[in-house]
Amino acid sequence: ETGVTQTPRHLVMGMTNKKSLKCEQHLGHNAMYWYKQSAKKPLELMFVYNFKEQTENNSVPSRFSPECPNSSHLFLHLHTLQPEDSALYLCASSPIRGADTQYFGPGTRLTVL
């Protein structure tokens, strides 16, 4: 049990759909992260939230819209995605931003048709 859960685990969507990914952490952490992992590529940091405030947007296209209503929950809203956005989306948390160790959720496998 990593303490970080993600739903759904798998998602297939068309390019005109709107969907959301959810992440919840039960570790009492204050920083949360979204990463993208494409096949055979390194994990790419997308967004960082620290105490509910966005502190990092790593040049992510606006078709990805994060939301952090509180320190325990993080969403990634998706709209008008492209097939190249198909990837594993991982959520992570840490006690504070920049902490040595981040704890990851299992990820959402997204397929955009």
Add this chain to the structure above:
Amino acid sequence: DQQVKQNSPSLSVQEGRISILNCDYTNSMFDYFLWYKKYPAEGPTFLISISSIKDKNEDGRFTVFLNKSAKHLSLHIVPSQPGDSAVYFCAARGMEYGNKLVFGAGTILRVKS
């Protein structure tokens, strides 16, 4: 341009033997290095780390070595066990990057029984 490189996409080792996973980095400002392990359908989990002021850190069967002059680190697993079969990610952190983790693309380790 990848700043953290894991040049071996995969490694196969016999049970009981030593597994050596390698990682190279380009930025001398990185001051902390981590290894994560990932099983299929699970998120990465923290395995072991090392600060740039050290050249070795050991935790049970796992030892990480850091060669700063060569900008190289390695993870040694001895003895290797079938349960060690997973993807291993190297990650680096530095204040210049706001303490974000920069990941390598991963190495798939298969331990044969």
